[in-house]
Amino acid sequence: MRVLLVEDDRRIASDVVRALEAAGYVVETVRDGEEAWFRGDTEDYGAVILDLGLPGMDGLAVLKRWRANGRQMPVLILTARASWAERVDGIDAGADDYLPKPFRIEELLARLRSIVRRSAGHASSVVSSGEITLDERQMRVSVRGVPIAMSPLEYRLVAYLLRHRGRVVSQHELDENVYGHGEDHDSNALEVLIGRVRKKLGPDLIETRRGFGYLVPETPA
Amino acid sequence: MRVLLVEDDRRIASDVVRALEAAGYVVETVRDGEEAWFRGDTEDYGAVILDLGLPGMDGLAVLKRWRANGRQMPVLILTARASWAERVDGIDAGADDYLPKPFRIEELLARLRSIVRRSAGHASSVVSSGEITLDERQMRVSVRGVPIAMSPLEYRLVAYLLRHRGRVVSQHELDENVYGHGEDHDSNALEVLIGRVRKKLGPDLIETRRGFGYLVPETPA
DNA sequence: TGATCCATGTCAGCAAGGTGTCAGGTCGTT
DNA sequence: AACGACCTGACACCTTGCTGACATGGATCA
Numbered sequence: 001m002r003v004l005l006v007e008d009d010r011r012i013a014s015d016v017v018r019a020l021e022a023a024g025y026v027v028e029t030v031r032d033g034e035e036a037w038f039r040g041d042t043e044d045y046g047a048v049i050l051d052l053g054l055p056g057m058d059g060l061a062v063l064k065r066w067r068a069n070g071r072q073m074p075v076l077i078l079t080a081r082a083s084w085a086e087r088v089d090g091i092d093a094g095a096d097d098y099l100p101k102p103f104r105i106e107e108l109l110a111r112l113r114s115i116v117r118r119s120a121g122h123a124s125s126v127v128s129s130g131e132i133t134l135d136e137r138q139m140r141v142s143v144r145g146v147p148i149a150m151s152p153l154e155y156r157l158v159a160y161l162l163r164h165r166g167r168v169v170s171q172h173e174l175d176e177n178v179y180g181h182g183e184d185h186d187s188n189a190l191e192v193l194i195g196r197v198r199k200k201l202g203p204d205l206i207e208t209r210r211g212f213g214y215l216v217p218e219t220p221a
Numbered sequence: 222m223r224v225l226l227v228e229d230d231r232r233i234a235s236d237v238v239r240a241l242e243a244a245g246y247v248v249e250t251v252r253d254g255e256e257a258w259f260r261g262d263t264e265d266y267g268a269v270i271l272d273l274g275l276p277g278m279d280g281l282a283v284l285k286r287w288r289a290n291g292r293q294m295p296v297l298i299l300t301a302r303a304s305w306a307e308r309v310d311g312i313d314a315g316a317d318d319y320l321p322k323p324f325r326i327e328e329l330l331a332r333l334r335s336i337v338r339r340s341a342g343h344a345s346s347v348v349s350s351g352e353i354t355l356d357e358r359q360m361r362v363s364v365r366g367v368p369i370a371m372s373p374l375e376y377r378l379v380a381y382l383l384r385h386r387g388r389v390v391s392q393h394e395l396d397e398n399v400y401g402h403g404e405d406h407d408s409n410a411l412e413v414l415i416g417r418v419r420k421k422l423g424p425d426l427i428e429t430r431r432g433f434g435y436l437v438p439e440t441p442a
Numbered sequence: 443t444g445a446t447c448c449a450t451g452t453c454a455g456c457a458a459g460g461t462g463t464c465a466g467g468t469c470g471t472t
Numbered sequence: 473a474a475c476g477a478c479c480t481g482a483c484a485c486c487t488t489g490c491t492g493a494c495a496t497g498g499a500t501c502a
Contacts, residue, residue, distance in 0.1 A: 443502100444501105444502090445500100445501090446499100446501090446502105447498105447500085447501105448497105448498090448500100449496105449499105450495100450496085450497090451494105451495085451496080451497100452494085452495075452496095453493090453494085453495100454491105454493095455492095456489105456490085457488105457489095458487105458488090458489090459486105459487085460485100460487075460488090461484105461485090461486085461487095462483105462485090462486100463482105463484090464481105465480100465482095467478100467479075467480075468478080468480095469478075470475105470476095470477085470478095471474100471475090471476090471477095472473100472474090472475085472476105
């Protein structure tokens with residue numbers, strides 16, 4: 001799971017990063033509010049750990065803008081200012097939990113697990129289209145219940161398309177989300193990848209919208 | 222999507238234009254504030270990228286006048302002067318986002334997508350006239366519920382007409398929004414395109430207003 | 443170290459689809 | 473009737489996306 005850590009104190013940040021990575025998370029760290037807002041608004045994270053005392057833009061303002069834009073990832077707030085009023089502000093702004101500094105790293109991990117679990121309850125971690133099913137927790141793709149082995153890139157492609165099923169996704173958008181920011185568009189690697197996925201999962205999952213991109217249909221029933 | 226780029230530095234402008242076009246936008250460029258204000262006030266753009274350091278009329282003044290006139294398109298501000306105060310001024314003037322120079326082109330694209338997505342959140346994604354329905358999320362056109370395959374240009378034409386149903390749309394306006402240029406009128410490409418769409422969707426969707434343009438009727442009930 | 447496997451990118455060729463042009467036809471307006 | 477606006481079918485050209493074959497490169501294991 002990909003986690004965004006927003007923390008300007010380098011010592012705390014490095015401790016937290018070490019603990020999170022040991023616990024199996026993929027962590028990205030930013031140090032100011034501007035950058036935090038931008039990343040959270042344009043990338044997809046499984047959770048965000050947000051320090052309130054930030055240069056650039058206040059943490060609460062960042063959170064409010066994410067929520068105003070419809071971003072729903074769970075957010076855990078850190079702060080030194082631990083008053084009750086502060087806490088209420090955080091919850092009102094859309095935080096899922098709140099952890100006063102100083103804290104023990106184990107408590108942070110516990111709270112993180114808690115909000116991730118809770119938010120998973122809202123959005124199920126298994127989605128499907130037609131006869132294809134994606135289980136994000138197990139990172140497994142199945143056709144009519146039969147698991148199919150997927151390579152890392154193949155999995156990322158299928159996962160992204162299924163998460164955004166019912167919508168046309170452009171090649172450019174796929175490039176960005178499957179590869180890191182790739183723009184070598186003298187390459188047809190993506191098309192080849194699509195072909196390989198189709199060979200494994202059947203030709204009907206991914207529709208081509210010539211000139212626009214690809215579409216995984218939302219199953220009506 | 223049609224984008225207005227307001228930038229007086231020719232080198233930056235040409236880089237940005239190249240990237241935007243590669244990403245599928247139709248771009249128009251202007252170099253001074255006067256012209257920018259006029260274009261933004263009289264034309265329809267999906268988004269505006271506005272440099273603040275301009276000859277003719279200050280960028281912020283341009284933006285304020287647009288907003289005062291009720292223009293609501295999303296605006297992304299570029300500037301070399303990256304102070305916090307400047308930024309606040311920009312937001313107060315009605316900008317949707319703010320990008321300090323120098324910037325990486327990928328970041329510009331990401332922020333542009335972000336503000337476009339946000340502003341699109343306000344508009345519904347399915348519209349119809351008579352028996353024809355347009356689903357913008359799926360980029361799909363249906364007749365009485367049956368999906369019809371459309372080419373990119375055909376789709377853009379139908380989408381534009383349906384978004385502006387109930388109003389006569391001139392050939393010139395269509396030229397600008399479906400292709401990206403207004404002036405090659407030794408060609409009847411647009412008429413041919415209209416013909417192809419009629420063949421697919423039936424002759425009743427698009428009415429001809431001889432000498433004025435075309436009209437997609439607003440369904441009474 | 444070397445053999446092997448797997449994931450992935452590259453390339454060339456192909457088929458189908460998309461689009462502009464043109465020549466002529468139709469229709470409405472004056 | 474004459475003119476101009478608009479429509480239509482046919483055709484040629486180019487672009488897009490798909491496919492199979494091959495190259496590369498990293499990981500694994502003997």
